[in-house]
Amino acid sequence: MNNLSIKNQILEKVRSLATNQISDPNKITFETRIFEEKTLNSVTLLELIDFLELELGFHINEDKLSVEYFESVNEIADTFLEVV
Secondary structure: OOHHHHHHHHHHHHHHHHHHOOOOHHHOOOOOOOOOOOOOOHHHHHHHHHHHHHOOOOOOOHHHOOHHHHOOHHHHHHHHHHHO
């Protein structure tokens, strides 16, 4: 699986998790600021982490469980693709 495919999967997961948070999840892009724009909340963030680990096979170390690594889809992918 290439990096763009992984980014697209993360983007689609963020959009699906955001359906109850924002009116039009399709407006979420790779650069959307997930917390600044209130795209996800703490519960949906945990669901995203679960997806990253179980579906995409990322191992998320405790030192990466910080908002700075989850600011956007690009940031998530860039951070965790380094580890895989």
